[in-house]
Amino acid sequence: MQTHLADFIKDTPHGIEVDAILRNCVHCGFCNATCPTYRLLGDELDGPRGRIYLMKQVLEGAAPTARTQLHLDRCLMCRACETACPSGVRYHRLLDITKPIVDQRVGRSFFKTVQRRVLRRVLSQPWLFGLMVKMGQTVRPLLPAALKRQVPLPSRSGPRPASSHARRMLLLEGCVQHALSPDTNAAATRVLDRLGISLVAAREAGCCGVISMHLDAEHAALAQARRNIDAWWPYVEDGVETIVMTVSGCATMVADYGKLLAQDPHYAAKAERVSALMQDLSAVIAAEQTPLIALLRSARNSGGERIALQSPCSLQHGLRMQGQLEALLAELGFTLTDVPDAHQCCGSGGTYSILQPELSQQLLAKKIAALNSGGPSAILTANVGCQAYLQTATDLPVMHWIEALDARLKRTSLN
Numbered sequence: 001m002q003t004h005l006a007d008f009i010k011d012t013p014h015g016i017e018v019d020a021i022l023r024n025c026v027h028c029g030f031c032n033a034t035c036p037t038y039r040l041l042g043d044e045l046d047g048p049r050g051r052i053y054l055m056k057q058v059l060e061g062a063a064p065t066a067r068t069q070l071h072l073d074r075c076l077m078c079r080a081c082e083t084a085c086p087s088g089v090r091y092h093r094l095l096d097i098t099k100p101i102v103d104q105r106v107g108r109s110f111f112k113t114v115q116r117r118v119l120r121r122v123l124s125q126p127w128l129f130g131l132m133v134k135m136g137q138t139v140r141p142l143l144p145a146a147l148k149r150q151v152p153l154p155s156r157s158g159p160r161p162a163s164s165h166a167r168r169m170l171l172l173e174g175c176v177q178h179a180l181s182p183d184t185n186a187a188a189t190r191v192l193d194r195l196g197i198s199l200v201a202a203r204e205a206g207c208c209g210v211i212s213m214h215l216d217a218e219h220a221a222l223a224q225a226r227r228n229i230d231a232w233w234p235y236v237e238d239g240v241e242t243i244v245m246t247v248s249g250c251a252t253m254v255a256d257y258g259k260l261l262a263q264d265p266h267y268a269a270k271a272e273r274v275s276a277l278m279q280d281l282s283a284v285i286a287a288e289q290t291p292l293i294a295l296l297r298s299a300r301n302s303g304g305e306r307i308a309l310q311s312p313c314s315l316q317h318g319l320r321m322q323g324q325l326e327a328l329l330a331e332l333g334f335t336l337t338d339v340p341d342a343h344q345c346c347g348s349g350g351t352y353s354i355l356q357p358e359l360s361q362q363l364l365a366k367k368i369a370a371l372n373s374g375g376p377s378a379i380l381t382a383n384v385g386c387q388a389y390l391q392t393a394t395d396l397p398v399m400h401w402i403e404a405l406d407a408r409l410k411r412t413s414l415n
């Protein structure tokens with residue numbers, strides 16, 4: 001596609017980046033068929049090709065309107081279009097760069113501005129989010145049924161083995177997981193402990209920045225990335241093997257640190273190293289699966305129950321690990337049901353379920369129907385946002401897959 005970028009962005013680092021992205025797009029439209037919002041709304045401007053066209057206009061100097069902003073806001077950032085694109089168009093970067101420009105020119109109502117600020121503040125501060133969840137859980141019994149489902153039931157973290165192995169990996173604790181699913185990181189620590197690996201966390205590390213990025217606050221996201229790099233760097237220098245993510249949404253953000261900070265002379269090299277060291281937990285376990293398979297087989301622990309896997313968009317499309325978690329779980333003896341349209345988003349999309357509730361609820365209903373269709377006894381996922389959102393719409397237990405694996409390993413110890 002030919003481009004003629006406007007002076008305000010031409011020759012800037014962002015301008016050079018978006019120009020290369022736009023030039024890769026040949027406008028073939030292969031991406032539209034896979035886009036959840038295009039499938040729901042049937043409007044070209046609610047699909048990736050139309051959104052790319054809208055963004056190109058803005059970057060070439062056209063004045064964006066409230067409709068431009070609406071079509072961009074309706075994007076889930078699921079990145080299914082990137083998986084489908086034969087030309088390798090990095091759509092999410094185009095959106096990351098263009099949306100703040102549109103927001104700045106079009107503006108938002110007072111309510112929407114405050115809503116986005118509050119979301120950013122609450123979701124990226126574990127203590128604050130934890131407090132809000134606790135308050136919700138306290139009044140949960142008094143809430144009407146529809147509202148009750150939105151508040152997760154209280155649950156506890158199991159024990160974490162002390163760090164005692166020579167092999168060490170770093171864990172990002174995350175912002176919301178400790179409140180919504182407190183046993184996930186503990187389960188990861190227990191499973192890796194069985195494999196002779198200690199998981200350690202850097203106290204100063206915090207939000208990966210993905211929430212700020214989704215809410216068009218790139219500066220804040222980059223500040224969070226730099227803070228994490230500073231917190232992790234002593235461990236990296238000390239030879240930590242891997243930086244492990246138990247939330248696939250965070251993994252996509254940390255995978256991008258190298259590219260996002262490429263122009264920062266103080267952080268570029270460190271960010272690239274951190275991104276290279278980062279792995280989603282499923283990749284870590286896949287590399288170490290042999291002793292686990294042997295253990296589960298020797299204890300004749302085949303799992304037995306049928307489970308449905310909801311593979312998050314961040315895992316499939318963001319990290320390009322489509323099918324890998326399914327293959328790992330099958331190797332480990334889980335019986336996976338077929339899930340139609342498994343590449344489609346559940347509607348959670350970071351803060352999308354709050355900011356675009358109508359579209360999000362339609363996607364959630366479709367996803368739950370697809371997950372239920374194989375008659376599973378539980379739903380597994382790899383991203384706490386999807387986990388909490390799916391749980392609002394089903395009575396089946398929804399959990400991180402590592403908790404299901406940990407439970408099976410526990411049973412082998414009892415046999």
Ligand code: SF4
Binds near residue numbers: 028032049086087
């Ligand atoms: S983003 Fe990719 S698939 Fe979509 S129109 Fe452009 S080149 Fe085609």
Ligand code: SF4
Binds near residue numbers: 046047074075077081
């Ligand atoms: S990121 Fe998802 S919702 Fe947005 S344009 Fe691409 S496929 Fe559609």
